[in-house]
Amino acid sequence: MPDVSSGFDVQARIAEIRTLAEAARDKKAVYGPDLDLSRFNAARDAESVESLESLEKQVKEVALGVGIDTKEENRSGTYFQVDRTPIYERVTEMYGGKLEIMSTAQALELYPELMYEKYYWRAVAPDKDKYTAQVALQPTEGYFIRVLPGQKIEKPIQACLFVSENNISQNVHNVIIMEEGSEATVITGCTIHPKVREGLHAGISEFYVGKGAKLTFTMIHNWAEDFDVRPRTGIVVDDDGTYVNNYILLKPVRSIQSFPVARLVGARSRAVFNSIVYGLADSYIDIGSESVLEGSGSRSEAVARTVTRDRSIVYSRGRLVGRTDDCKAHLDCRGMVQSPQSTQWAIPDLASEGAPGAELSHEAAISPIAAEEIYYLMSRGVPKDEAVSMITRGFLDLEIPGLPPALKRQIDKALEETAKESL
Amino acid sequence: MARPTPLLVVEDLHVSVSDREILRGVDLVIAEGETHVLLGPNGGGKTTLLNTIVGLPGYRVTRGRILFKGVDLAGLDIDERARMGIGVAFQRPPAVRGIKLRQLIEVAADGRFDEAMLADLVGELSLENMIDRDVNMGFSGGEMKRSEMAQLLAQAPDLTLFDEPESGVDLDNIAVVGAAMTKLLKAERAGMTKRAGLIVTHTGHILEYVNADVGHVLYSGRLACRGNPRDLIAEIARHGYDKCVECAICQM
Ligand SMILES: Nc1ncnc2c1ncn2[C@@H]1O[C@H](COP(=O)(O)OP(=O)(O)OP(=O)(O)O)[C@@H](O)[C@H]1O
Ligand SMILES: [Mg+2]
Numbered sequence: 056m057p058d059v060s061s062g063f064d065v066q067a068r069i070a071e072i073r074t075l076a077e078a079a080r081d082k083k084a085v086y087g088p089d090l091d092l093s094r095f096n097a098a099r100d101a102e103s104v105e106s107l108e109s110l111e112k113q114v115k116e117v118a119l120g121v122g123i124d125t126k127e128e129n130r131s132g133t134y135f136q137v138d139r140t141p142i143y144e145r146v147t148e149m150y151g152g153k154l155e156i157m158s159t160a161q162a163l164e165l166y167p168e169l170m171y172e173k174y175y176w177r178a179v180a181p182d183k184d185k186y187t188a189q190v191a192l193q194p195t196e197g198y199f200i201r202v203l204p205g206q207k208i209e210k211p212i213q214a215c216l217f218v219s220e221n222n223i224s225q226n227v228h229n230v231i232i233m234e235e236g237s238e239a240t241v242i243t244g245c246t247i248h249p250k251v252r253e254g255l256h257a258g259i260s261e262f263y264v265g266k267g268a269k270l271t272f273t274m275i276h277n278w279a280e281d282f283d284v285r286p287r288t289g290i291v292v293d294d295d296g297t298y299v300n301n302y303i304l305l306k307p308v309r310s311i312q313s314f315p316v317a318r319l320v321g322a323r324s325r326a327v328f329n330s331i332v333y334g335l336a337d338s339y340i341d342i343g344s345e346s347v348l349e350g351s352g353s354r355s356e357a358v359a360r361t362v363t364r365d366r367s368i369v370y371s372r373g374r375l376v377g378r379t380d381d382c383k384a385h386l387d388c389r390g391m392v393q394s395p396q397s398t399q400w401a402i403p404d405l406a407s408e409g410a411p412g413a414e415l416s417h418e419a420a421i422s423p424i425a426a427e428e429i430y431y432l433m434s435r436g437v438p439k440d441e442a443v444s445m446i447t448r449g450f451l452d453l454e455i456p457g458l459p460p461a462l463k464r465q466i467d468k469a470l471e472e473t474a475k476e477s478l
Numbered sequence: 479m480a481r482p483t484p485l486l487v488v489e490d491l492h493v494s495v496s497d498r499e500i501l502r503g504v505d506l507v508i509a510e511g512e513t514h515v516l517l518g519p520n521g522g523g524k525t526t527l528l529n530t531i532v533g534l535p536g537y538r539v540t541r542g543r544i545l546f547k548g549v550d551l552a553g554l555d556i557d558e559r560a561r562m563g564i565g566v567a568f569q570r571p572p573a574v575r576g577i578k579l580r581q582l583i584e585v586a587a588d589g590r591f592d593e594a595m596l597a598d599l600v601g602e603l604s605l606e607n608m609i610d611r612d613v614n615m616g617f618s619g620g621e622m623k624r625s626e627m628a629q630l631l632a633q634a635p636d637l638t639l640f641d642e643p644e645s646g647v648d649l650d651n652i653a654v655v656g657a658a659m660t661k662l663l664k665a666e667r668a669g670m671t672k673r674a675g676l677i678v679t680h681t682g683h684i685l686e687y688v689n690a691d692v693g694h695v696l697y698s699g700r701l702a703c704r705g706n707p708r709d710l711i712a713e714i715a716r717h718g719y720d721k722c723v724e725c726a727i728c729q730m
Pocket of ligand 2: 569641
């Protein structure tokens with residue numbers, strides 16, 4: 056990023072962000088249960104490591120469960136944050152000069168004007184709600200990933216946001232910049248140490264997909280039954296750019312509310328959202344996505360598969376806003392309810408704003424597992440519980456394009472375990 | 479001549495479906511190594527009989543019983559019956575989203591299949607374009623029957639029930655399905671009983687590819703007639719089911 060001094064007033068913007076955030080300190084989020092933020096302790100510093108191999112065995116195992124390979128095999132780079140501290144950042148030799156990975160705080164030091172003018176708090180508003188305000192007002196880290204123009208990074212970049220202490224609030228602010236013509240796959244795994252019971256993860260993510268660039272972003276969450284999660288994500292896609300978002304949640308959580316918004320400002324820009332959600336125990340899960348189609352010929356597609364068991368509550372939202380005549384978008388949310396105490400909402404939401412030519416459509420369905428499918432499998436000798444688990448797994452198994460095979464295997468394994476455990 | 483051991487014995491079977499009595503006293507014995515044919519008008523209860531043997535819920539046995547290998551099937555679940563050796567090719571199998579034909583073949587084989595055997599099966603039944611698709615999802619009529627055959631060959635049941643294996647299948651595919659059925663019915667495994675089968679058919683076309691020993695006509699909830707399957711079909715073609723029941727070739 057050639058930091059040509061643009062004469063942008065960084066200090067004034069910092070003050071502005073602060074003022075906005077101050078005013079939003081107590082602003083409740085539109086969706087999801089409200090949280091008392093004073094309940095959580097501030098995160099403490101963790102120690103940096105020279106190599107991920109030196110991490111505790113338990114940490115390595117849970118990281119693997121969210122797609123983070125601590126051996127860094129088949130990865131182009133890694134960012135690892137524990138609580139509030141980036142403990143490890145590395146770009147493998149092969150990708151040196153093609154890719155930058157650092158903490159967002161470092162990026163702000165390195166590129167202050169550009170960051171504040173164009174990227175930092177530009178896709179997500181600091182005064183959106185009390186969670187963005189908290190991140191804006193407290194010192195935060197998070198990753199900064201930038202793929203240089205024209206660079207195609209074949210191997211995935213991995214980022215792990217790890218919580219090691221009980222009852223802290225982990226605030227992160229991530230920025231990904233895909234320069235013109237670049238391509239990359241980013242796997243973000245968010246998880247906690249097995250000893251952690253409760254806490255909060257508040258994560259701001261701002262992604263910028265440049266002209267003709269492509270970002271495949273896969274996020275795997277694995278929390279605990281008393282853990283709360285409030286991601287806030289904004290994506291801006293330029294001409295001919297493509298953004299693919301895969302979200303996977305297969306373990307219990309106390310509450311999660313997330314509603315990433317992709318602004319397809321560029322001509323022929325595209326966004327794809329795939330979500331796989333398994334509602335277990337007493338999880339309260341409110342997820343969705345919004346695509347705002349502004350660029351001529353922009354396209355969006357959102358596919359969600361949700362299963363509820365136990366006493367879980369799942370909201371599956373999808374919003375498409377067409378603002379240009381030749382845009383086209385489709386939503387497909389299917390839910391399967393597998394327990395009488397669980398609740399599911401499928402909420403498709405379409406709007407055409409001054410765009411009579413916009414084509415927006417949706418398919419939403421909530422249904423039980425089909426008995427005749429269970430019997431069909433049983434007639435081949437499969438016991439009933441295994442048949443239910445196979446069908447559930449099949450229902451949730453979106454054929455997500457662009458997943459590295461090892462990650463695909465991880466997800467299959469997690470799906471299988473979850474399906475088995477919940478029987 | 480020693481009578482062959484009976485594999486399936488259906489005795490005075492009465493079955494109701496949502497409070498309507500469909501079967502009213504069916505008696506049927508299929509011995510090891512035998513292939514029987516079941517004929518009868520639409521809605522006569524042929525599928526009902528097969529599904530009752532398979533153990534699908536909704537088919538209520540109100541009288542009589544079914545013995546398989548000497549064991550009363552009452553109270554046994556579908557999967558238990560399958561593991562005892564009962565297989566079925568459904569008339570209209572459901573599509574299952576997210577489950578590949580390959581997976582279903584693997585679970586049906588229950589560890590008896592290796593890669594080479596699977597490759598042979600794919601070749602034999604021309605499953606190349608189906609094996610990695612969601613099972614029955616968008617399969618054509620012929621593809622669906624081939625998929626059923628593949629699963630059954632993997633499962634290798636001792637008694638296979640075929641519900642209209644040739645319906646919706648073109649002539650080339652009937653030969654393929656027929657060959658698979660013959661393989662299923664004639665295969666002998668060490669220490670195993672000789673395989674048996676029950677084939678539901680309207681046209682009898684499949685009998686040009688599969689040898690059958692005896693035919694039955696299911697009429698008014700009973701097996702009304704027994705005889706050579708080809709003769710029975712010819713008789714029904716000429717005089718219809720009503721007359722068939724009183725016909726001369728019937729050996730009842
Ligand atoms: N689930 C059900 N609910 C209500 N009626 C049913 C159900 N299943 C079967 N029946 C009825 O039972 C009767 C026998 O049906 P069955 O499918 O056994 O006939 P079939 O001999 O196989 O006919 P076909 O040759 O058309 O396949 C029919 O009248 C059918 O409508
Ligand atoms: Mg039938």
